[in-house]
Amino acid sequence: MPAAQPHLASYRDPSGFIFEKDGIFYRQVNKVFKDHFEFFISSDCYKHLAEKKLLISHDEVKENFSGDDNWLTTLEPEQLSYTSYPYEWSFDMLKDAALLTLQLMKESIAFGMTLKDATPYNVQWHNGRMTFIDTLSFEKYDETKPWIAYRQFCECFLGPLLLTHYSKQPLHNLLLSWPDGIPLPVIRSLLPFRSRFSLFTYLHIHLHEKLTRPGKQTKQNVSAFSKTKMLNLVNSLESVIKGLKAPSSKTNWSDYYEEAGQRGDYVEQKKIIIEKWLNEIPGIQTAVDLGANDGYFSELVSSKNVFTVSAEADAVCVNNLYLQCKEKKKSSIHPAIIDLTNPSPAIGVNNKERSSFISRTKTDLALALALIHHLCIGKNMSFAQCAELLANVSKQLIIEFVPKQDAKTQLLLQNKKDIYTYYSVEEFEKVFSTVFSIEKKESISGTQRILYLMKKK
Numbered sequence: 001m002p003a004a005q006p007h008l009a010s011y012r013d014p015s016g017f018i019f020e021k022d023g024i025f026y027r028q029v030n031k032v033f034k035d036h037f038e039f040f041i042s043s044d045c046y047k048h049l050a051e052k053k054l055l056i057s058h059d060e061v062k063e064n065f066s067g068d069d070n071w072l073t074t075l076e077p078e079q080l081s082y083t084s085y086p087y088e089w090s091f092d093m094l095k096d097a098a099l100l101t102l103q104l105m106k107e108s109i110a111f112g113m114t115l116k117d118a119t120p121y122n123v124q125w126h127n128g129r130m131t132f133i134d135t136l137s138f139e140k141y142d143e144t145k146p147w148i149a150y151r152q153f154c155e156c157f158l159g160p161l162l163l164t165h166y167s168k169q170p171l172h173n174l175l176l177s178w179p180d181g182i183p184l185p186v187i188r189s190l191l192p193f194r195s196r197f198s199l200f201t202y203l204h205i206h207l208h209e210k211l212t213r214p215g216k217q218t219k220q221n222v223s224a225f226s227k228t229k230m231l232n233l234v235n236s237l238e239s240v241i242k243g244l245k246a247p248s249s250k251t252n253w254s255d256y257y258e259e260a261g262q263r264g265d266y267v268e269q270k271k272i273i274i275e276k277w278l279n280e281i282p283g284i285q286t287a288v289d290l291g292a293n294d295g296y297f298s299e300l301v302s303s304k305n306v307f308t309v310s311a312e313a314d315a316v317c318v319n320n321l322y323l324q325c326k327e328k329k330k331s332s333i334h335p336a337i338i339d340l341t342n343p344s345p346a347i348g349v350n351n352k353e354r355s356s357f358i359s360r361t362k363t364d365l366a367l368a369l370a371l372i373h374h375l376c377i378g379k380n381m382s383f384a385q386c387a388e389l390l391a392n393v394s395k396q397l398i399i400e401f402v403p404k405q406d407a408k409t410q411l412l413l414q415n416k417k418d419i420y421t422y423y424s425v426e427e428f429e430k431v432f433s434t435v436f437s438i439e440k441k442e443s444i445s446g447t448q449r450i451l452y453l454m455k456k457k
Helices: 031-042 045-051 091-109 150-167 171-176 184-190 193-197 199-211 227-242 256-260 266-280 296-302 315-328 372-378 383-393 407-412 425-432
Strands: 016-021 024-030 058-061 071-077 113-115 123-126 129-132 138-140 286-290 307-312 333-337 363-368 394-401 436-443 450-456
Touching: 024 031, 031 045, 031 071, 031 138, 045 091, 091 113, 091 123, 091 129, 091 150, 091 227, 091 315, 150 171, 150 184, 150 199, 150 227, 184 199, 193 199, 199 227, 266 296, 266 394, 266 450, 286 296, 286 383, 296 307, 296 333, 296 363, 307 315, 315 333, 363 383, 372 383, 372 394, 372 407, 383 394, 383 425, 383 436, 394 425, 425 436, 425 450
Parallel strands: 286 307, 286 363, 307 333, 363 394
Antiparallel strands: 016 024, 024 071, 058 071, 113 138, 123 129, 394 450, 436 450
16 A cells, blocks of 8 residues: 655645545654644643634544654544635635634643744634644744744735735735735835834834845844743734724625515525425535625525535625624535636646645536626636536536526626627537536526526536
């Protein structure tokens, strides 16, 4: 049997690594981390954080799956239902991940420990809350050293949040271009001049950037951090982040189903058909709602005990859905900002460190409701490209065809030439039938729209 190999994203830390075996993810702890890990357990820091559900729990497995001489022990953590990345998160998702990281700093200091890194990749939306997933980020506190992850925190969390707060635009998705954190000089240059008059923004970004420019750093100006000094730093970061607000203006999609509800009983009729089909399809455990808007149908699917990835390009919609899921502690919906015409690519070392949205998203059912006209007429995708996309993420499909004469389609054509001679229900069925078999077909009463239930061939 081949030895377990580190996950392609788990190569940076000599303390250990993540690997997959028989569909289960494990974490190997290496001997070099022995003192820190044993103190983490014996001090009850792990127990405290896991019981408060701040840190993902694990079982210890006394088996060396890798055959590595550096092996100390193996952990089997609680498994994640889905993995998303910070550049797919809404403002409040990133904000809550930042606040969780700072809370963990404060809680671990009480046990004589600290966080050695502060990256949002150590956090995931899990069981209805942001949860820390990197057990090997905790090491013994050393009062002779400052917080080594301070700059990382400012570049990965504080800076992206500040950019969105001040611009009222979702600029934190710049983390796709700078996955290790937006550099301080970039953050400083993009922030408005008035940001300098906020004390903590000035200290943590503007002054921080100035003092860490090449040639400015010396051993003489790097001071040690007592626990009191560290807590003061963490509290100041927490204070500024708690005061940051997400853009809240209405967008084209933030009140989509509220507006749609004014068009007779269209939404209710659609819901009746979809719910009937959901009850008839056997064995659905996972789903993805593509172009989910405010998550109305994501909630319907998830109410059937189906874990649902709710993918939407509109950051305001995703943020609103996240706040609802957080308030209701919904563990069966995973919100994500995804532009289906430009979904998150594979990035990182050899383009293998962070996988693409499509390769991560393999579900039993996909929903594509009131979406096809936006992809084809709004974004010039062909039926064949749409079918390929949908077949890549799911085994079965519920899709709504919106004809050209529909008012919403005509709105898309208002300021562009109609070059879409192929766009008809007949051509739609013909092209999609090459990839899917059409199992059911039903018109939505009072409209010319048609719902289809399809199965991948």
